[in-house]
Amino acid sequence: MTATQPAAGRTPVRRLAGLLHRHRRLRLSLLLTAPLLWLAVLYLGSLAVLFVSAFWTTNSFTSEVVRVWSTDNFHALLTTPVFRQVILRSIGVALAVTVLCALIAFPLAFFTARVARPRWRPLLVVAILTPLWASYLVKVYAWRLILSQDGLADWMLKPFGLGGPGFGLPATIMTLTYLWLPYMILPIHTALEQLPANLLDASADLGAKPGRTFRAVVLPMVLPAVAAGSVFTFSLSLGDYITVQIVGGKTQLIGNLVYSNIELNLPMAAALGTVPVVVIVLYLLAMRRTGALSSL
Amino acid sequence: MQLSRSTRIALRIAAGIGFAVIYIPLALVLVNSFNPDRSASWPPPGWTFHWWSAAWENDGARHAVWVSVKAGLGATAIALVLGTLIAFAVARHRFFGRNAVSFVVVLPIALPGIVTGIALNSAFGTVLEPLGVGLGLFTVIVGHATFCIVVVFNNVVARLRRTSGSYEEAAMDLGAHTFRAFVDVTFPLVRSSLLAGGLLAFALSFDEIVVTTFTAGPGVETLPIWIFNNMTRPQQAPVVNVVAAVLVLASVIPIYLAQRLSADTATESRI
Secondary structure, eight states: OTTTSOOTTOSHHHHHHHHHHHOHHHHHHHHHHHHHIIIIIIIIHHHHHHHHHTTOEEOTTTOOEEOOOOOHHHHHHHHOHHHHHHHHHHHHHHHHHHHHHHHHHHHHHHIIIIISOTTTHHHHHHHHHHHHHSOHHHHHHHHHHHHSTTSHHHHHHGGGTOOOOOSSHHHHHHHHHHHHHHHHHHHHHHHHHHSOHHHHHHHHHTTOOHHHHIIIIIHHHHHHHHHHHHHHHHHHHHHOOHHHHHHOTTOOOHHHHHHHHTTTOHHHHHHHHHHHHHHHHHHHHHHHTTTOGGGO | OOOOHHHHHHHHHHHHHHHHHHHHHHHHHHHHTTOOSSSOOSSOSOOOSHHHHHHHHOHHHHHHHHHHHHHHHHHHHHHHHHHHHHHHHHHHOOOTTHHHHHHHHHHHHHSOHHHHHHHHHHHHHHHHGGGTOOSSHHHHHHHHHHHHHHHHHHHHHHHHHHSOTHHHHHHHHTTOOHHHHIIIIIHHHHHHHHHHHHHHHHHHHHHOOHHHHHHOOTTOOOHHHHHHHHHTOTTTHHHHHHHHHHHHHHTHHHHHHHHHTOHHHHTGGGO
């Protein structure tokens, strides 16, 4: 009887479990092998090949990639006026979107975190988050509808003798601001909500008027949250090229340049693609100094 | 801080305007789906349900929804497995390069989609083409899974950090082996974070357009790609309006589910 019924600890499952339990290294390597093959080999590998190919060139007749090492693409990137203009414009758009988001988000978050009745606050947070679940493309499309000829913007401004901005750079900035606004509101809301009330009371007790309290107490404590939100608004705007295609008219941003070079000159597209990556990394490093990244 | 009455009123008004600006575009999409006219001129000249039935009959849109669902489910399944594995490795082990691993997980979503897109595109071209495998739905799933891993990882790792390993140790002291402890103790603890992460991963994949553009084979059209391709065609505009309206309405589903999964795991990790 006992021979047909293996004792506890002898079944293959138990033996494997015991093996894993005794060898932490083995357990760790089993956990990490598949994900690292995926992320490090497939993803980082493709990225590395892409950035190496930025140093290659193409045969101008056949568009075939020629694997000869040269820095021509980066030279072109820095000296061609169009490229320089577009790169500066893209960074400008990303900064403008970030500033606009912060300006709009601050009063909104101040209301939801400190003015609205506590009972309503969770609901207001849901109201801020809801648009994030709506499709990106649908939101851009909504702005296409608003800004199109005789659309809502034109209709609203007509009584004042004005017209909507139409499609172009301002439309792009407006739409991007709309898209990424919740990413700015939410961290500011959280920071304002966590602001200890007794600090504000102390400031008032020491004779500071609300404006002074705001500048000397509230603002410094909320600034890391603004920086955290700006990481999203800045990097998401810098990489975008779909919104520009839909509401930007003839406007070109760095993403469009990458896109238009892919077919004919992949090495140039790769070189152009390094620009947003480098700028975003620099931005992240700058923001890390504010302590924003630890709160992400 | 005692705000003056006028400051409070000003903040209320500002917030009111802010919420109006957030919701008017979404409301406009809904209203516009009943617009009998093909142009987007405001106000619409009347009401019609015609385009809703036309959209229901539209094969292109239906097919695109189906492709998106398949891509989303595939990417979510892969992301759930890989994201959970990394989360356990990072939360329950100390090893060289642990920070680098958490960094690499975030990278696919932190870098612009177009960079990830062309990198994967040229990698697929050089690796898969000699094997006779072209771009298709499979490559879309691979691309989506790459940036979906992070949301599963974030959810599970946050949960694991809040629950100490002593539960598993207690189970093992009581005689459970590694797998039994996982099935009976660890898995029930992380289940809701897996659901939240899976929900986010699916939503992220369903909404993706840039990486899809570069990883989809000919004839593989996800819903965002379909909308993008048909948006500027006046002939298709009314159907696009209806599809957009349906997507706005459908975004209520994940919000409802996320709220039920407890607010702290799902909704805030959307960021």
